[in-house]
């Protein structure tokens with residue numbers, strides 16, 4: 001393939017350099033968590049290769065130590081390859097092999113080979129997808145789920161605080177029967193909690209690794225017992241609930257487990273979109289909007305309109321959720337791109353899923369700390385809306401019947417009178433259709449928020 005010139009300072013070697021030159025596409029590299037996962041596999045493989053007699057103890061020890069340094073993040077600058085590269089991730093697998101080989105060679109004072117030693121008993125085809133699943137499992141468990149639980153707890157605190165704040169319900173964006181602000185926040189909290197349930201439900205398949213399958217899932221070039229042993233070693237080193245693929249051909253030919261997780265991420269994003277939009281609408285105003293709640297003022301909203309403050313965090317949430325939805329569309333297309341024994345869109349799957357996890361985790365914490373925690377309710381205004389909604393006529397159905405109650409609602413709107421005023425003026429009490437007490441009870445808006 002001709003000569004290739006590698007920078008003198010680089011720990012990488014020729015294959016990495018060729019890939020740097022072949023793929024100057026996005027300027028995006030592998031995520032830190034992904035480099036860590038690759039290095040964990042390399043370290044675990046060295047340990048198990050030594051135990052099973054594939055590598056000598058000295059070389060294996062040097063490889064394991066070098067891999068640990070890479071896992072810790074000391075050599076991230078030596079992972080320069082663009083994420084849009086060979087579909088198997090071979091370039092990044094070789095990048096890890098080369099950097100670790102160089103570091104191990106420097107330690108030992110003799111040559112450690114990237115393929116023969118660092119990549120022993122492995123192929124990009126089992127290592128690279130495994131690294132994606134490890135990085136994603138770690139990010140879901142250690143970052144995303146805690147972030148979502150933090151948001152759910154903030155929403156639950158507000159649900160409790162706003163339990164007695166009555167407001168107009170809205171369906172089709174039109175005035176409906178009353179609800180409490182607490183009921184709405186309780187609904188948002190449940191959406192987020194169910195998102196956590198959904199993610200947990202997908203974890204067993206996300207945490208299944210193809211590692212040990214090597215080139216096509218058969219495990220060619222591995223010693224007996226390698227797959228189970230290396231996965232156990234990675235699980236020990238990372239503390240993650242990783243398991244061996246139940247079927248190594250499914251695990252290399254398809255990427256359904258991570259497509260499933262991406263779908264759950266999209267579901268969470270869809271839920272956050274609804275929540276962020278409701279918050280923006282309820283806080284709209286201050287004069288010409290709904291103004292049922294106030295979001296904390298975080299920064300001037302406008303460069304030209306003095307004093308204007310905008311719902312900046314909910315807007316950031318909406319951009320994240322749009323990005324996650326787009327990422328999922330890409331993951332779905334990429335997941336469908338498996339042919340025979342290998343999916344060849346692995347790096348873009350990694351990029352998108354890891355980005356989605358990180359974005360949702362970060363924005364959930366921000367939404368909790370910088371918006372939800374500081375929300376206050378405009379109690380009077382919320383009650384006023386509830387009482388003026390024509391739909392509060394609904395409990396009168398049983399006294400007046402639907403048709404008559406509809407007339408009351410329409411008259412109240414046309415004459416800008418309350419439902420109570422129209423009922424009293426309409427002589428319904430005199431005609432014995434209901435008593436004053438029944439009218440009061442029926443028009444108690446807080447009562448209407450219960451069955």
Ligand SMILES: O=C(O)C[C@H](O)C(=O)O
Pocket residue numbers: 088090122123124125215342
């Ligand atoms: O890099 C490898 O280990 C294998 C490669 O992805 C291939 O199947 O051609």
